Amino acid sequence: MRKQTTYLICGLLLLLAACETIDCTLYNTVGLKARFYSQGAAVSITDTLTISACGTDSVLLNRAVSASDVTLPMSFWQAADTFLLRVEGDGYVLADTLCVQKTNTPHFESPDCPSTMFHQITAVSCSRTFIDSVVIVQPSVNFSQFENIQIHLRSGD
């Protein structure tokens, strides 16, 4: 009886020896990934590029040089986001707007991790100052680091 009691107690103690880990994903940034193209080939913008979100005072990208791709945060609740892209070169300034229409879906990993919003791009449009066209490559905007849209620049810009 004594031995039986001993191994019953051993079992109870082992059951109490539980441990807990927090498993949040490492890539927890959700953003629209856009890459620049000219004449079908990926390029970088040699001039200074600044991107801001219309309707806010936030500058998303400040005076970047040689930017080949950008990751832009998207609004949680709006049906469309408009971004202002401004290129400054020697003696000139060009500005374009990029409008992204989307649906929003809340997403969570665990109570211990920050919750966020995933998006599905439904349409894109732009004013055509230095941008020629915009193509949707991967409409799902989530934790994956895939390219979502291609921004084709006018040739010669």
Added chain:
Amino acid sequence: MKIFRFIFAAAISTLLSLTCGAREYNGPLISDEAPLFGGVAVSADLVGFSMKAIGGKFANMEVSGRLNFMEKYFPLVELGIGECDKEGGDNSNKFHTRAPYFRIGADYNFNRKFNGNRFFGGLRYGFTSYEYDFDNPTFQDAVWKTQDPLHLHGLNGRNQWLELAIGVETKLWSIVRLGWSLRYRMKLRQKVSEMGEPWYVPGFGKNGTTTFGGTVNLTFDVGKSAKSNKKKK
């Protein structure tokens, strides 16, 4: 690594106890004495009810019924209610679920001696269909600065899993038995909302590909087995 240590310690402590007991035994063997049908037993898992009583993050509160064939084979059914209220450590997130779950399976008693003690291994199939809630009252957009609470309620989930069990059980008095078991659970199928996976699955435990669990069972023999146990006493 902690998990392997845990299993190793459990297995060693169990095997040592049984080995020590073997040298002292001169009684009848199960193969000579056990009837074809040994009766029915019902039991409750004390761990789940204790966790609920002390306000644990989650609890599997379950009861089970089993048949006894030749003191060797124990087909069984386990029914329970799994409940979880989990809050995020560094944020205001909250997860909640409460749903029934079911397991069906069998145990095999490795003890050859007919002394009322059992050392068993078993296999179970588990199933649950449940709803879960996730709340974030301070859900805020960092760039556009809009704050709108997130209340995702009634998200649907379904899980199926396999469960390996090892455990021991001893007769305390007359028809009353006490034992514990360790469970290793392997997810077979899971269907959950695309908005997010549940933190906890009723009957399975913390959501993942595999998980560990355990029970402490207070068991009562009823019917035929209760009568035979009283006679032995």
